Amino acid sequence: xxxxxNDPYHYNPFHHDHMEIGGTTFPFFQDHPSMxxxxxxxxxxxxxxxxxxxxxxxxxxxxxxxxxxxxxxxSCSPSEANFPANDGSKNRVVRDSVGISENNPSTPSxxxxxxxxxxxxxxxxxxxxxxxxxxxxxxxxEKSKRxxxxxxxxxxxxxxxxxxxxxxxxxxxxxxxxxxxxxGQKAVKNSPFPRSYYRCTTQNCNVKKRVExxxxxxxxxxxxxxxxxxxHSPATLRGNAAAMLSPSYLASTALGTNFxxxxxxxxxxxxxxxxxxxxxxxxxxxxxxxxxxxxLQDVVPPFIPxxxx
DNA sequence: CGATTTTGACCAGCGC
DNA sequence: GCGCTGGTCAAAATCG
Numbered sequence: 608x609x610x611x612x613n614d615p616y617h618y619n620p621f622h623h624d625h626m627e628i629g630g631t632t633f634p635f636f637q638d639h640p641s642m643x644x645x646x647x648x649x650x651x652x653x654x655x656x657x658x659x660x661x662x663x664x665x666x667x668x669x670x671x672x673x674x675x676x677x678x679x680x681x682s683c684s685p686s687e688a689n690f691p692a693n694d695g696s697k698n699r700v701v702r703d704s705v706g707i708s709e710n711n712p713s714t715p716s717x718x719x720x721x722x723x724x725x726x727x728x729x730x731x732x733x734x735x736x737x738x739x740x741x742x743x744x745x746x747x748x749e750k751s752k753r754x755x756x757x758x759x760x761x762x763x764x765x766x767x768x769x770x771x772x773x774x775x776x777x778x779x780x781x782x783x784x785x786x787x788x789x790x791g792q793k794a795v796k797n798s799p800f801p802r803s804y805y806r807c808t809t810q811n812c813n814v815k816k817r818v819e820x821x822x823x824x825x826x827x828x829x830x831x832x833x834x835x836x837x838x839h840s841p842a843t844l845r846g847n848a849a850a851m852l853s854p855s856y857l858a859s860t861a862l863g864t865n866f867x868x869x870x871x872x873x874x875x876x877x878x879x880x881x882x883x884x885x886x887x888x889x890x891x892x893x894x895x896x897x898x899x900x901x902x903l904q905d906v907v908p909p910f911i912p913x914x915x916x
Numbered sequence: 917c918g919a920t921t922t923t924g925a926c927c928a929g930c931g932c
Numbered sequence: 933g934c935g936c937t938g939g940t941c942a943a944a945a946t947c948g
Contacts (some may be wrong), residue, residue, distance in 0.1 A: 793940095
């Protein structure tokens with residue numbers, strides 16, 4: 608694979624589509640290895656969603672991703688989709704980062720192929736790597752050598768579903784109800800702002816998140832979640848409304864168990880300009896807009912409170 | 917003193 | 933093969 612876009616490790620959160628919920632821009636991506644490169648029939652989102660499927664299912668990977676891709680395959684162009692590209696900075700950030708010409712803001716096809724093939728490439732590479740890594744893992748002795756050089760664990764290459772969004776905020780590490788431990792920080796190419804790496808502190812929970820500031824719009828924080836929480840958000844349990852209203856919380860819960868609920872409940876167009884969130888799903892082909900939850904409801908069945916132990 | 921952050925080093929993948 | 937970059941580790945520093 609020499610296509611730069613195929614590099615599973617060089618996905619671009621801006622590389623994908625948008626949805627708008629109740630006036631809030633949600634360019635979003637979700638990255639999952641099992642979302643393979645499928646020919647996408649031209650179908651409208653409307654009325655396509657299997658009634659049995661929810662965002663939760665989708666994000667949990669418990670649904671057929673092919674169906675999902677179909678569901679999200681919009682036949683309408685971004686303009687038809689009423690994509691809020693009208694909203695200056697937000698969307699400019701997206702397009703610029705993607706490198707899409709201003710003249711042609713409606714050519715996400717390149718994104719799509721990249722993200723789709725990305726998934727394929729990823730599958731292959733992870734497959735072949737798995738054996739190798741397993742071998743490494745079995746080398747228990749390696750562990751002891753770790754002090755001097757060997758690293759890399761099996762998990763490292765295991766790609767989890769990812770979920771990114773942009774938030775207008777002065778705060779880099781947004782409160783999302785979960786506890787995170789920072790485990791790294793790196794300078795990002797072409798950006799004066801470093802990227803921070805966080806890991807959920809809950810035991811056995813492998814959720815990670817990356818936080819970086821958009822260099823084109825320093826007021827925008829890009830948060831990428833990877834993995835799914837295996838536990839409740841402490842904020843949820845505490846009823847921490849502030850935390851739960853945080854856009855990052857939406858993303859985190861999107862990878863958890865109650866995305867549709869949270870999304871529908873919380874992303875009201877409150878007019879609070881302090882938090883404008885954008886969420887990216889790389890494998891969705893076109894701009895998806897959910898206005899007044901109408902379309903979202905096509906995808907997400909009416910909310911049914913989830914009974915969790 | 918335990919938890920968290922900082923930071924330099926290491927490693928893997930990719931492009932040239 | 934080499935250099936670049938992203939991601940991770942872990943020792944040291946800092947915090948509460």
